[in-house]
Amino acid sequence: MDILSCAGSKFAELLGDATINQTRYLFCFNNIVKELENKETNLKEEKDGINERVEQERQIHRAIVIDKNVEKWLEDVEKEIADVRNLKAIVDEKKSCLNGWCPNWGSRYWLGRKASKKTSKLSDLLQDRSKFSTVARPKPLPSDKELPIPRHFMSFGTTKSACNQIIKALKGDNTKIMGLYGIGGVGKTTLANFVGNQLREENVFDEVGIATVSQDQNIINVQSELVKSLGWELTEKYEKDRARRLRMMFSESKSRKMLIILDDVWNELDLEKVGIPVGDSDNCCKILLTTRLQPVCDRMGCDTQIQLGVLRQYEGLDLLRKHAGIDVADTTLIDVSKRVADECKGLPLAIKAVGNALRGRTADEWNVALDKLQNARLHKIEGIDKDSQGVYGCLKFSYDYLNGEDSRSCFLLCSLFPEDYKIDLEDLLGYGVGLVWYQAESIEKARSLLRGTIKGLKDSSLLLDTDDDGFVKMHDVVRDVALWIGSVEKKFFTSKVGIGLAERAIEKGREQCRGISFVGNKKEELPNGLAFANLHILRLHNAVYDYKLEVPEHFFKEMPALKVVNIIRGVLSLKSLQILTNLQVLQLIRCEVSDASFLGKLKRLQILCLQRSAIEIPEESWDELSRLKLLHIDTSFISPITIKKFPQLEEFYGLIKNWAVEGMSSEESYARYAESDSQPDGSVVHLPKDFSFPKLQRYHIDKVDGNGFVIYRGTRWLCIENDHKATLVIFSALYPELENLYLNRVRGCHNIVPSIDGRGLNELTSLDVNYCEDLECIMDASKSPHGKSGNPVMLSRLARLYMSELQELKWIWKAPAQHVISLQSLTELSVSRCNNLTYIFTLSQARSLVQLKTLEVRECERLECIIKAKFDHNEGEISAVDGNTILELPLLRKLRFEDIPELMSFGSENYYSTWPALEELDLSSCPKLTVNSIELEANLQYLGEAQQTTDEADAS
The missing domain is CATH 1.20.140 (Butyryl-CoA Dehydrogenase, subunit A; domain 3)
Structure with missing residues (x-):
């Protein structure tokens, strides 16, 4: 109980x-x-x-x-x-x-x-x-471009000999780490890139990864470059975690043979810290490193070492003549060109720079140049060894021969960036605007002038291309020379040895100094202030990932002439900047910013970039920035009304607040208020019925911060999520020049063109459309303003089209029989989970696919064929073989069909296609797919070399 x-x-x-x-x-x-x-x-x-x-x-x-x-x-x-x-x-x-x-x-x-x-x-x-x-x-794929090498590189016996030795060693079993050493400017990087291309082409290695190590040896940067070159991705923040993850990636890829090129190594590099496996039993990768210093090869345990020497005299002369454009029949320059080549000491970097500078010059000018080069050799340069004196003199000569002060300023400014840094042309553009290099009435015109300057510097061999468009690099020897010139002329100074030492080092040139860049690879503190009365540009680059450099409140007090300020990973109050009344450009990247209300004090500001720098700016502060021409802010939402406060604004890159237009129906308004929860304050901006976004020259407008886009300057992007078609009218001024459009969960749209823009979106090159529940077709020519007559031009430049989860999509391109739609610019098409789609192209549309390289179709339940011919009976045949019509897709490299239960054929009726450039074929889970025997025979010669994955496809 x-x-x-x-x-x-x-x-x-x-x-x-x-x-x-x-x-x-x-x-x-x-x-x-x-x-x-x-x-x-x-x-x-x-x-x-x-x-x-x-x-x-x-x-x-x-x-x-x-x-x-x-x-x-x-x-x-x-x-x-x-x-x-x-x-x-x-x-x-x-x-x-x-x-x-x-x-x-x-x-x-x-x-x-x-x-x-x-x-x-x-x-x-x-x-x-x-x-x-x-x-x-998909992980970012490695660039299909070859590693960059200059023309004429392999025309010399000196480099051929070294190249053959390296290739032979790397093909053998006894070499795991190969060292290539030689003086700066001799061509080590170029040779390493050539070897990488050659061995990948010969299938000795499946993958070639490359990273530049540099003197500073920033492990995180090395890891980032390496994974990017291999098409991998690291999301880990800290060095040890990244190394662990990198080792796992190598382990997962151990069946693939890899060559890792480590360029510009100055000291022993701990491969374990980077995450590169060497010496284990699987031996999945080999290392090729380049260095100026032979002892580095010893310390790195290189199994084989090769020295790359300078060019022989006749080789150097041949290279000089090629870059100077000397006709072999021109006897007036035979003697002087030999003597000029001798002054370059067989260094390709020096020879190319001098040759480009003298291109098109007269014999008298060549003789003057020879005198200058000989005199340069006689001047001792402090801290520079005898072997390097020659290249310094040659590069200084090339600098002196640049056209215009703008080119020389741009060249010196590039030296303010860290060694082996990929320099963003948009950053240089900002500096050029702030320092008034160009008398241009708009940023776009300044951008065009900058491109001309950059081309001239590249043609002079003073700047290098990179694997990314919009970026350049400076050879480390060229950068050393630029820093030397900047210090001699007392214009620019770069320090990586600490703020205090830097301040003392430029004491003598304090009054003349126009630009300073402090690059910090260790945790340190800034002094309370620096006295540089005539300083125009200041860069504080904190390269320590887990540290924020604190900027004292009175740090800028004695730098009143500053026009450009760039701070990376700093902590500062905008109150400290209020005295900089001449400031034209402010770039704060990954900074912690306070006292945002003081932004309004910078009334002369033309360019404001707040990248990954969380800040909420009071509305009244925006009112004061009437001269603003470029605004980049990617961590705070800006009201569309605020954007219109800047009468001179030409470019905007950032996030905009949710909005509602007066007079919208309740259904149209619903999306606005439902979406408001995704934005920080949950608010909706109310716009007048006739509101129109200002016409901008360039922009990347993102309505919702959640689609994973990286915002880049210099583009024309529009990204819209969870919206209604009726509200998109506010962007009508942008549509004629829009280049990239991303739409996700946009309701009320039955087509993209002409529904969103009746003018055709003819500058659009990339279109992503996902989860648009009302969308029936992408382009509807039957509803164009042309009516039933004429031939409307729509999406004429579209190169990339990605569509997913469009359940009402019945056509991609819809047009009356008399209209011919040209898809001549289309290179990539991806269609997934569009379950009402029964075909992709009509025959006339398919005939225009001369640029198509990738075609991927997945999980489309009702799709029966790719090309449907029934609408084209009146157009005539292309060419016929035994009653079958042949369609060639000349550039198609990748063809992938997956999980399409009703797909029966590539082309309907008696049409079939050939793909002479095909490299990858993947057919899986397509049980009804029948490959026409003539089609199979026609493609057999191509398919034998293509990478194939086939499943449940029959030939008949």
């Missing part, structure tokens, strides 16, 4: 203050447990579905990056399922009768309560699952 009393007492106690839910824990216990089990089952199914989709992406792209939200969701699901498993085990243990005859009511209550709360958590996770439009994306 004691047990009964105890149980009854506990039961009464619980009932005494129980809510309905608490009572339910007792009397509906079995139902609660059953509900939990059901939710668990549903969640497991969803988890399996997500994992299956991830695996599908992995099979398609081999290398993928799982969306961070999906990754976290999967982790949370695993944790919750494990908790449920433990809870069920306790339930099974406790739900037996106490002493075999009575339930334990206390345990029943607490377990019921716990199970109910856990069910709620599982429900939340199930709800979160519905938000995932994509689960993974």
Whole structure:
């Protein structure tokens, strides 16, 4: 009876203050447990579905990056399922009768309560699952371009000999680390790149990765360059975590042979710290390093070492004549060109610079140049060894021969960036505007002038191309010379040795100094101030990833002439900048910023870049910036009304607040208010009915910060999510020159053209459309302003089209029979999960696909064929063989069909296609697909060399 009393007492106690839910824990216990089990089952199914989709992406792209939200969701699901498993085990243990005859009511209550709360958590996770439009994306692929090498490189016996030795050693089993050494400017990087291209082309190595190490030896930068070159991706923040992840990537790719080029190594590099496996039994990768210093090869344990010497006399003369454009029949320059070549000491870098500077010059000018080069050799340069004196003199000569002060200023300014740094031309543009290099009435015209300056510097061999458009690099020897020239002329100074030492080093040139760049690779503190009365440009580049450089409040007090300020990873108050009344350009990158209200004091500001620098700027501060021409702000939302406050604004890159237009219907307004939760303050900006976004020359406008885009300057991007077509009218001024358009969950759109813009979006090159529930076609020529007559021009420059989850899409391109739609610019087309689509192209459209390189179609349930011919009977045949019409897609390299249950053929009726450039063919889960025997025979010669994955496809 004691047990009964105890149980009854506990039961009464619980009932005494129980809510309905608490009572339910007792009397509906079995139902609660059953509900939990059901939710668990549903969640497991969803988890399996997500994992299956991830695996599908992995099979398609081999290398993928799982969306961070999906990754976290999967982790949370695993944790919750494990908790449920433990809870069920306790339930099974406790739900037996106490002493075999009575339930334990206390345990029943607490377990019921716990199970109910856990069910709620599982429900939340199930709800979160519905938000995932994509689960993974392909990892960035390595550039299909070859590693850059200059023309004429292999025309010399000196380099051929070294090249053959390196290739032979790397093909052998005894060389794991190869060292290539030689003086600066002799061509080590070029030779290493050539070797990498050659060995990849010969299939000695499947992948070639490359990273520049430099004197500073920033491990994180080395890791970043390496993974990018290999098409991988690192999301880890810290060096050790990145190295661990990199080793895992190498381990996962151990079946592939890799060559890793480590360029410009100055000291021993700890490969373990980077994450490069060397010496293990699998030997999945080999190393080729370049260095100026032979002892570095010893310290790195190089199995083989090759010295790259200077060019022989006749080789140097030949290279000089090629770059100077000397006709072999021109006898007037024979003698002087030999003597000029001798002054270059066989160094390709010096020879090319001098040759380019003398291109088109007269014999008298050549003789003057020879005198200058000989005199330069006689002047001793402090801190420079005798072997390097010659190249310094040659490069200084090339600098002197540049056309215009703007070119010389730009050249010296490039030296303010760190060694081996990829210099963004948009940064140089900002400096040029701030320092008034160009008398240009707009930023766009200044950009054009800058491109001309950069081309001239590259033609002079003073700047180098990179693998990214819009960036340049400076050879480390050229940069050394630029720094020397800057210090001699007391114009520019760069320090990487600490602020205090730098200040003392430029004491003598304090009054003349116009530009300073401090590059910090260690944690240090800035002094309270620096006295440079005539300083125009200041760069504070803190390269320590986990450290913010604190800028004192009065730091700028004695630098009143500053026009350009660039700070990377700093902490500062904008109050400290208020005295800089001449400031034209302010760039704060990854900074912590306070006192934003003082921004309004910088009334002469033309360019403001706040990249990854969280800041909320009061509306009244914007009112003062009437001269602003370029605004880049990617961590705060700006009102469209604010954008119109800047009468001179030409370019805007950033996030805009959610808006509603007066007079919108309730359905149209719904998206605005539903979307407001995704923005920080949950607010919606109300715009007048006739509001129009200002006409900008360049822009990247992102309405929702969540689609993963990186915002770049110098582009024309528009990214819209969770919207209604009616509200997009505010961008009408931008549509004629729009280049990139991203639409996700935009309602009310039955077509893109002419619905969004009736003028045709003819500058558009890239279009992404996802989850637009009302979309029936991309381009509808039948609804164009031309009516039924004429031939409308629409999307004439479209090169890339990606479509996904468009359930109402019936056509991609729709037009009356008499209209011919040309797709001559299209290079990439990807279609996935568009379940009402029955074909992709008509025959006339397919005939214009002369540029198409990639065609991918996935999970389209009703798709029957790729090319449908029935609309083109009146157009005549292309060419016929035995009654079959042949269509050639001359540049198609990648063809992929996956999970298309109704796909029966590539072309309907008696049409078939050939793909002479095909490199990759993937046909999977297409059970009805029949390959025409003539089509198969026609492509057999190409398919033999293509990478093929076929499944369930028949030939007939």
